[in-house]
Amino acid sequence: MPTRKQLADALRVLSIDAIDRAQSGHPGAPMGMADMAEVLFRHAFKHSPLHPTWANRDRFVLSNGHASMLLYAALHLMGYAVSLEDLQNFRQLGSPTPGHPEYGVTPGVDFTTGPLGQGVASAVGLALGERMLAHTFNRPDFELIQHYTYCFCGDGCLMEGVAAEACSLAATWQLGKLIVFYDANGISIDGKIDAWFSEDVGARFKAYGWQVLGPIDGHDPAALETALKEAQANTRQPSLLICQTHIGLGSPEVDSAACHGAPLKKESLSQTKASYNWSHAPFEIPEEIYAAWDAREKGSKDYEAWCRLAQSYQAKYPELYAEFERRLRGDFPDNLAQVFTSLETGLGRETKALATRKASKSVLDALTEVLPELVGGSADLTGSVGTMTNATKVFDPTTGAGNYLYYGVREFAMACIVNGLAVHGGFLPYAGTFLAFSDQAKNALRLGCLMRTKTIWVFTHDSIGVGEDGPTHQPVEQIAVLRALPHMTVWRPCDSKETIVAWESALKTQGPTALILSRQSLPAIEREDFAFAKLRRGGYIVQDCEGSPELILLATGSEVALAAAACAALSQEGHKVRLVSMPSTEVFQAQEPEYQEAVLPKSCRKRLALEAGIPDFWWKYVGLDGAVIGMEDFGISGKAQDVFKHFGFTVEHVLEVAHKLLA
Amino acid sequence: MPTRKQLADALRVLSIDAIDRAQSGHPGAPMGMADMAEVLFRHAFKHSPLHPTWANRDRFVLSNGHASMLLYAALHLMGYAVSLEDLQNFRQLGSPTPGHPEYGVTPGVDFTTGPLGQGVASAVGLALGERMLAHTFNRPDFELIQHYTYCFCGDGCLMEGVAAEACSLAATWQLGKLIVFYDANGISIDGKIDAWFSEDVGARFKAYGWQVLGPIDGHDPAALETALKEAQANTRQPSLLICQTHIGLGSPEVDSAACHGAPLKKESLSQTKASYNWSHAPFEIPEEIYAAWDAREKGSKDYEAWCRLAQSYQAKYPELYAEFERRLRGDFPDNLAQVFTSLETGLGRETKALATRKASKSVLDALTEVLPELVGGSADLTGSVGTMTNATKVFDPTTGAGNYLYYGVREFAMACIVNGLAVHGGFLPYAGTFLAFSDQAKNALRLGCLMRTKTIWVFTHDSIGVGEDGPTHQPVEQIAVLRALPHMTVWRPCDSKETIVAWESALKTQGPTALILSRQSLPAIEREDFAFAKLRRGGYIVQDCEGSPELILLATGSEVALAAAACAALSQEGHKVRLVSMPSTEVFQAQEPEYQEAVLPKSCRKRLALEAGIPDFWWKYVGLDGAVIGMEDFGISGKAQDVFKHFGFTVEHVLEVAHKLLA
Secondary structure, three states: OOOHHHHHHHHHHHHHHHHHHHOOOOOHHHHHHHHHHHHHHHHOOOOOOOOOOOOOOOEEEEOOHHHHHHHHHHHHHHOOOOOHHHHHOOOOOOOOOOOOOOOOOOOOOOOOOOOOOHHHHHHHHHHHHHHHHHHHHOEOOEOOOOOOEEEEEEHHHHHOHHHHHHHHHHHHOOOOOEEEEEEEOOEEOOEEHHHOOOOOHHHHHHHHOOEEEEEEEOOOHHHHHHHHHHHHHOOOOOEEEEEEOOOOOOOOOOOOHHHOOOOOOHHHHHHHHHHOOOOOOOOOOOHHHHHHHOOHHHHHHHHHHHHHHHHHHHHHOHHHHHHHHHHHHOOOOOOHHHHHHHHHHOHHHOOOOEEHHHHHHHHHHHHHHHOOOEEEEEOOOHHHHOOOOOOOOEOOOOOOOOOEEEOOOOHHHHHHHHHHHHHHOOOEEEEEEEHHHHHHHHHHHHHHHHHOOOOEEEEEOOOHHHHHHOOOOOOOOHHHHHHOOOOOEEEOOOOHHHHHHHHHHHHHOOOOEEEEOOOOEEOOOOOOOOOHHHHOOOOEEEEOOOOOOOEEEEEOOOHHHHHHHHHHHHHHOOOOEEEEEOOOHHHHHOOOHHHHHHHOOOOOOOEEEEOOOOOHHHHHHHOOOOEEEOOOOOOOOOOHHHHHHHOOOOHHHHHHHHHHHHO | OOOHHHHHHHHHHHHHHHHHHHOOOOOHHHHHHHHHHHHHHHHOOOOOOOOOOOOOOOEEEEOOHHHHHHHHHHHHHHOOOOOHHHHHOOOOOOOOOOOOOOOOOOOOOOOOOOOOOHHHHHHHHHHHHHHHHHHHHOEOOEOOOOOOEEEEEEHHHHHOHHHHHHHHHHHHOOOOOEEEEEEEOOEEOOEEHHHOOOOOHHHHHHHHOOEEEEEEEOOOHHHHHHHHHHHHHOOOOOEEEEEEOOOOOOOOOOOOHHHOOOOOOHHHHHHHHHHOOOOOOOOOOOHHHHHHHOOHHHHHHHHHHHHHHHHHHHHHOHHHHHHHHHHHHOOOOOOHHHHHHHHHHOHHHOOOOEEHHHHHHHHHHHHHHHOOOEEEEEOOOHHHHOOOOOOOOEOOOOOOOOOEEEOOOOHHHHHHHHHHHHHHOOOEEEEEEEHHHHHHHHHHHHHHHHHOOOOEEEEEOOOHHHHHHOOOOOOOOHHHHHHOOOOOEEEOOOOHHHHHHHHHHHHHOOOOEEEEOOOOEEOOOOOOOOOHHHHOOOOEEEEOOOOOOOEEEEEOOOHHHHHHHHHHHHHHOOOOEEEEEOOOHHHHHOOOHHHHHHHOOOOOOOEEEEOOOOOHHHHHHHOOOOEEEOOOOOOOOOOHHHHHHHOOOOHHHHHHHHHHHHO
8 A cells, every 4th residue: 555645746747748749838836836735635624536426426636726736646646537648638728627727627626716815715615515515404313415615726816805804704604514724835926925924814814703823834735634624623613724845845946836837857857756765657657556546436325325315315305406406507486487577568568768887676576486596795884885685685694595695896706606606506696786796806806707607797887887986897808898898698688578588587597687777777678579579689679760771789788778769760861770788798699690690780880889888899890981979988977867978878969960861 | 172072973973864854865874874974083083174285195095885874974074065956955966975985076185986985995096095105105203104094895895705805915915004994884785795705804814814803892982092102103004994983873774784785764863863862953954063173283284294294294304395296286207208118219110010019118218217106017918918028127015115006906995906006196007917807806896987087907818819819818808898988099000110009198197097908910001291290190091092092901919910901901902992090089089070081981881890809899980881891700819810810800801891882
């Protein structure tokens, strides 16, 4: 039987050899964290390599994602579908071993990491998911869901504010099954961290309410195991294990930034292997090491035992189990269609002016009644963004009950936690803040897009229509930012009808959706030949003229009513004008080309787009002969109607620009 | 003489009356913080209302900017150019009393606030500026710069991770003259904060290394003053005063979120005034209260005393004083032009391939030799982004010496601190990270744009050219995000020549500049009729054809070389093709229309833009008849050349698309 050190060294050697072969990667962190990985994966981690999506497996997030080779090496040795050839193709195009771990790409990778701090923050979401799912589905003698969430992170992760935000919440929420191993090696890329990270991290986490264990010698498996058991035993507090390690352990560059982000030099590589007494060829792992790491048999047994538990559970609670399975599959209940029918015939026929944030709240009122997988929340703007409904219950940390989260003023952590909930399985999370503050969550929104997680963002107060709060609170470029994100579906509805359709789309889209909603009331738009099916196209004709249009007006959200007024005035003048509402350009772009051409015929070059945001995006639709009325500058504090007027969002100004185009 | 309570009540009453008149605003916080304001402004704050830009004044940042009326009321009473009429026009279009405090709009407002947490983080930058400027210019017996930086913040500010990031640095940097009053009222918009902010804030700040004072009764002026003196006396540690206050003090809605963000109801308003024994008409302030608040005489005396000190200093250190004045004016030394001439004739004539991040480093090498106002730094990527030079010295917390900052992995705090340094005066801060991580700093970049502060962002690793690190590290939408920011000037140079011009533009532009730089080497581009003056246009013809072009190729950065190769091949085929490099669309757009038309004649509709980023932006230049080769999806891990090929950035693919356009 190999020693624990040898088992850890196998991770080290595979890591440095793969990095050497790729001539790219980060050797220091895998070398430093290998003993932590040996302890966690071989002695605590509940999983089944042959069933990597098992719902009740422990979750693992490598927040310092640059240590990816550590994880790939462990997955390989434990028997996941990560081959030796995959390790040899580390960081090569199309391999399942990309530079940083990517969810959906590699079996056994539970979360995409790389941007530091977000792994820790998202692990909070995974741990929260466990807690909530367990509360909903576990029954006496049936612990259907009962797993830990483990996270490795480094100094850099804990410098990032997003980790601070989320860890504060983790303690408040009493997420005792969240266990974070802090690889405290004292080195970040710029060198020894004392000059920029001098705080007492342990004391900080105690201040949040965490159980802090250590400092532990991160290369002492027995000490690590003792601490880990202590962490597991405390189910009321999340635990931080402060593991003092040596980055690049065994290499001449140990304890320095030199081994952080570049392959070891050839001579270092051989010296390092010599220091491990490792004499095997690159990528050659002795059978007894494979055998000692192999987790397939044990994992399959654990998995099968759980399947038997699930079967008995199903026998005793057939409906509940069906619901459990439905939620994990991400299917919707059959009565959802009726809910939308009711919304269409109720809210959808309202003729009085209503803010789209309020229409959204009405849709949510109905949805939360029938979709218990919806987990809502807001970054301290619950009332303003309309994310709480009669059917939502505030999460109760002592029991795990509830489906609504008060995130406090922490937009970035909120987005990470939402991503974690979505990736956990069993939830469809939505969350709200002002559109201007989507900025703070930007990189987490991006990560959600990259992972294609189904999440719904309720971004209200969508323009200068915010009014008095002024330019810090008036978004101008944020809609463009969200549209620029691959796989983000953006909807900016103009009224209640489009808001219903936007929510419907959000539920059905595999990937994040951003709902861009007005603070102010918007009139119900009158449409020719109205049908909800038209709205589902993302862009459609609201009003048309006889024959071919001379001018096409395009608008979204609050500007559709303005465009409609201008359209009426121009028609009155005898112009042939078409009005197109374009609440979701992504959805419109996904329509067949013939439909797109029918709405926006190439032959009509006089096109005018209106949106109270930066204009750049709209040139795509209006071309070199068109015009855009948008926001070329930040907004200004004042009454909303004064601000709109100030920036030219008036019928007069629209007509002026239209006349120039028509001249 | 009015009592201190009455003097504080004057702030309260002006606040609630102005909010009532506007029927918009946040009464609770001004009512809660009025006693803190009375203590600070009347008993400690060094300033001169008639000289609001005095370099040696204390700085004040209202991080919970929604309490703006508190500040406007105090400025009015102290004698700043904020009139009673201005207060009556609170939150009205064009008034100097916008919804949240705006730097440059209101005399006496030292920083734009509103997005919570950033005020605290930027105050760290202001305090750092004081420390560095004092070290550079103070001489024995001549404390030319010696001021405190005060900040008020609320619970929400301290929930935000950006405050956590910056406060950790503030302690490491020993910014003892930073004093933060924490308005601990226990209420945020969603209600009592216990359910989302249960941490021990004092213990957290102690863990950072702060002096933590309190809890103090935030309505007890004597207790506040004692704590403030203690804070002032400790010049090695920043101080946090935990002030327990009652939001909405005196109103029936006291201690509840009901008074946070909406005007008091009429009956509450009168009950509140009754509780203050305040019987005056709205906006009527008794003379004795004005007299007690008036800071003009004392302020002018202090200011004049400082002017005398400065005069003696000037007599003794004429050159140093001239330099001090130059730096405060933001002028450049005369020899800067020579530096650029040397760069143009040296680096600018290099013909070998070079990464633009390396070219940028060479420019910085030269600039930091002659511009001591440059303060550099990086969020733990110093070597990769090339922000450190021979002339930079790492900031020394014990002395205040140095002009280089290790921010650690804290992009958002870095951006806030850079904003603070820029607003302090005397500095031209620049800072670097990978372009992908500009996301984390987004809202602070926005705030810099809103304030038009001169700051320079070194964003390297600008595309899928990042290669092996994969999609989390490969920006695709970030250039579009930066271009979407009003007042942000974006440069994506294609080679060393354009990099020199980009830096030159950054120095001269009043507002932030983002330099988008390649990780990988880029060839020096051959240009017809080369002149640096052409490059300064932001967009220019690199290669032209005889007569009118059939096709215009537009490209930026690494794609210019690709476009040049395609251009050569198409010309070989007999096509008339023009190649345009467009490193800065903002600068190009600022050229006279005739120039723009000469480069991109409206008559030429066959246009093809190339940029390894999301394509949406470029439709503005190519129109409905053109095409864009860009990134429609996130990147992928692999060797850079493989990744470029994978996404169609090859001559073959460019020719294929060009041929379609030409067909």
